[in-house]
Amino acid sequence: QQYDPSQQQVQQPILQYPQGGQMPPQNLQQQQQGYYQNGYYVPLPPQQPGVAPQFPQQQQQVGGMPPNNYAASGQLPLDPLQQQMQQQQQQVPAQLDPAQQAAAAAVPPPPPPDAAVVAAIPVPPATGAEVTADQVPLVGPNAESALATTSPFALEELVNFKDSWDPYEKTDIPVFWHIPKAGGSSIKDAMGGCHRFVQATEFGITDGHDADTEVAIVYPRVPGDADTDRSPFVNIDSSTVAGIQRAKAMGFADAQLANVVVSPFVFELNDLFTQTAKGRFFSVFRHPIDRAVSMFYYIRVADWEPSYKPELKDWTLEQYAQSDIVENNWMTRQLSNTLGGELTEENLNKAMEVVRRKFLVGLMSQIEPTMARAEKFFRWTFHVNPPNQEACRERLMSGGANSNKANKKEGPKEGDEAWTLLAHQNNFDLRLYAYIEHLFVEQEEFVKGLPDNFRNVDATCCKCYPATFPPEGFECPEPVKNGDPNV
Numbered sequence: 452q453q454y455d456p457s458q459q460q461v462q463q464p465i466l467q468y469p470q471g472g473q474m475p476p477q478n479l480q481q482q483q484q485g486y487y488q489n490g491y492y493v494p495l496p497p498q499q500p501g502v503a504p505q506f507p508q509q510q511q512q513v514g515g516m517p518p519n520n521y522a523a524s525g526q527l528p529l530d531p532l533q534q535q536m537q538q539q540q541q542q543v544p545a546q547l548d549p550a551q552q553a554a555a556a557a558v559p560p561p562p563p564p565d566a567a568v569v570a571a572i573p574v575p576p577a578t579g580a581e582v583t584a585d586q587v588p589l590v591g592p593n594a595e596s597a598l599a600t601t602s603p604f605a606l607e608e609l610v611n612f613k614d615s616w617d618p619y620e621k622t623d624i625p626v627f628w629h630i631p632k633a634g635g636s637s638i639k640d641a642m643g644g645c646h647r648f649v650q651a652t653e654f655g656i657t658d659g660h661d662a663d664t665e666v667a668i669v670y671p672r673v674p675g676d677a678d679t680d681r682s683p684f685v686n687i688d689s690s691t692v693a694g695i696q697r698a699k700a701m702g703f704a705d706a707q708l709a710n711v712v713v714s715p716f717v718f719e720l721n722d723l724f725t726q727t728a729k730g731r732f733f734s735v736f737r738h739p740i741d742r743a744v745s746m747f748y749y750i751r752v753a754d755w756e757p758s759y760k761p762e763l764k765d766w767t768l769e770q771y772a773q774s775d776i777v778e779n780n781w782m783t784r785q786l787s788n789t790l791g792g793e794l795t796e797e798n799l800n801k802a803m804e805v806v807r808r809k810f811l812v813g814l815m816s817q818i819e820p821t822m823a824r825a826e827k828f829f830r831w832t833f834h835v836n837p838p839n840q841e842a843c844r845e846r847l848m849s850g851g852a853n854s855n856k857a858n859k860k861e862g863p864k865e866g867d868e869a870w871t872l873l874a875h876q877n878n879f880d881l882r883l884y885a886y887i888e889h890l891f892v893e894q895e896e897f898v899k900g901l902p903d904n905f906r907n908v909d910a911t912c913c914k915c916y917p918a919t920f921p922p923e924g925f926e927c928p929e930p931v932k933n934g935d936p937n938v
Contacts, residue, residue: 604804608788609717611724613731614808615894624704625829626712626720626730630782632745633737634815637847639713641822643682645843646906647835647928648710651703655684656694666701668708670929683928689714695723704728717805718788733811733825735818736782736887739877740870743778744862747771768863772872783879799879803886811897812890819848826906827898833910834925841907 613623627642629635642648649668657671663686670681685708687701688694695716703709704724712730714720724730737745750756751763763771771777784790786802806812811828813821822844825831833840863869874881902908911919913927 604801606805606808609721609805609809611721611726611729612809613729615732615811616897619731619828619830622707622728623731624707624709624712624724624728625825626714626732628717628732628734628810629713629715630734630736630742631715632742632749634735634818637818638735638813638822638825641844641847642711642713645840645847646710646831646833647682647840649683649685649708651685651687651689651698651709651712652714653688653690653694655686656688660686661688664701666698666703666706666708680928680930685709689716689720689723692716692719695719698723704730717785731811731829732809733813733828735813735815735821736884737815739782739880739884740873741862743772743873743877744768744860744869746778748860768869769872772869772876777873777876779876780879781877783883786883794879799882802879802883806883806887807890810890812887812894814888814891817891820903822848823903823905824895824898827901827903830905832906832908832921834913834921835928836912836914837907837910844906 612626627635627638629639639650639652643650654671655669658669660669660671663669667686668683669686670683673681685703687698687703689698689712695714699722705728707728712720712723717732720730747763747766747768750758750760751766753759754761760776763776766774780794783794783799783802786805787794787798788801789798811825813824815821863873909921911921911925913920913925918927
C-alpha cells in the first residue's frame with residue numbers, strides 16, 4: 452500500500468520543562484548564603500563563628516531524572532551576568548515630560564487586592580530568618596506538575612554532558628554537533644575563522660600531529676597556497692571513535708585547551724569528557740525534507756567529499772528517495788543511538804529527551820539568531836580584532852560557508868511525489884524537528900536580558916596597537932602564515 456503522509460496523524464509533542472523556579476545557581480556556598488527549596492530562595496539563619504553553614508541534601512532523582520529546576524511557567528532565573536545587565540537597565544529611570552507627569556498623577560491607585568486572592572498566594576516556608584520580597588518567586592510551585600520532567604530515559608550514556616538548563620561554568624566545554632547540510636559549516640567557520648577559537652576537530656591531527664603523545668595547541672597548515680593566518684587547533688581528532696579514545700588517553704578535557712569541540716557523534720563523545728570538565732551540546736537543525744534534497748544535489752557534485760556519488764548525476768529525486776543511498780530518519784537514529792534496524796516510538800521519545808535535556812538548539816532558517824544565542828549562552832566575545840571579526844561573521848551569516856548556490860535546485864513541495872517519498876524516509880525526523888522548533892522558542896529564556904550584540908560587550912583587541920586584553924586574560928592566536936616553511 453502506498454504511503455500517504457496526509458493520512459498520518461502527527462502528534463504534537465508536549466513541552467515539559469522542569470518546575471520550581473529558575474535554574475538554581477551552581478556552588479551556592481560560594482555564590483550566596485542560602486539555598487532553593489521547592490522554588491523558593493531560603494536564606495540561612497545567622498551562623499555562629501567558626502561553624503560552617505549547613506545546606507539541605509539534594510532532592511532525590513525520580514526515575515533517573517534530575518530535580519525540577521524550572522517554574523511551571525518556564526521562566527528561568529537570571530544568572531549573575533544577566534542580573535548585572537538588568538540592574539544597569541533599571542538604573543536609568545525613564546524621564547517624563549510635564550504633560551506625562553500630570554497624566555500619571557491623575558491615574559488613581561489600584562484597588563486593594565481581594566482577601567481570597569491574597570490568601571491563595573503561597574507563603575515561603577518558615578526558616579527562622581526573614582525572607583525579603585526580592586527572594587519570593589513570581590510564580591509559585593505547581594504541585595500538579597512537580598513530576599513533569601520524569602522520564603524512563605536516565606541518559607546515563609551522556610552523564611559527562613550537562614543538562615541544557617544547568618548554569619554555565621567556565622570549565623564547561625561547548626560541543627557543536629555538526630549535522631551534514633544543515634548550516635553547520637557556517638557556524639563552525641564563524642567559531643574558527645571569526646572568533647578565532649581553539650577548535651577540536653579532525654583537522655588537529657594533520658601535519659603529523661596524529662603522532663603527538665601530549666595534548667597541545669597546534670597550527671596545522673591549510674591545504675592550498677592561501678597566504679593567510681593559520682587557525683589554532685587541539686592535536687586530537689573528534690570525528691572518529693579511535694580519535695576520541697586517543698584524546699581521552701591524552702587527558703583532553705581536563706587540559707582545558709579547546710574553546711569548542713566539533714563532531715558528528717553524540718553518545719560516542721561521552722568518553723571525551725569527565726565529571727570535572729563536562730561537555731555542553733549545541734547544534735543547528737534543518738527541516739528534514741529540505742536537508743534530504745540538499746544532500747541529494749550536493750553529494751552528486753562534491754568530488755572533494757568522501758560521500759561523493761557521481762552516478763547520481765543522472766538520477767531523479769524520486770529515484771534517490773527510493774534507493775538504499777537515501778538517509779532514513781538520520782537525526783532520530785543518531786539521537787536515540789539506534790543506527791540500524793526498525794525505529795519505534797520509543798526511539799523517537801528518547802531522541803526528543805536527549806534534545807530537550809542536553810542541547811541548546813538552533814535552526815538553519817534562523818541562522819543569525821542561532822549564532823547570537825550561542826554567543827550569549829557561552830559568553831563569547833571578540834578579543835582579537837572586533838571590527839574584522841564582525842565583518843567576518845556578517846559574511847558567513849548572510850552567505851554561508853559551504854553553500855551550494857551554483858548547484859541549488861528548487862525543492863519539491865508538499866504533496867509532490869518526491870516530497871511524499873522523502874517524508875516516508877523521514878517520518879520520525881519530521882516529528883522530531885517540529886519538537887525542536889518549539890524548543891527553539893522556549894530556550895530564548897536561557898539568555899533572557901542579554902543583548903543581541905553580546906559578542907561586542909567588553910570586547911578587546913589583542914591585534915591592535917596598543918593591545919587590550921580582558922581581565923581574566925586571553926592568549927592571542929599566533930601570527931603563523933600558511934606559507935611559512937619554517938613551521
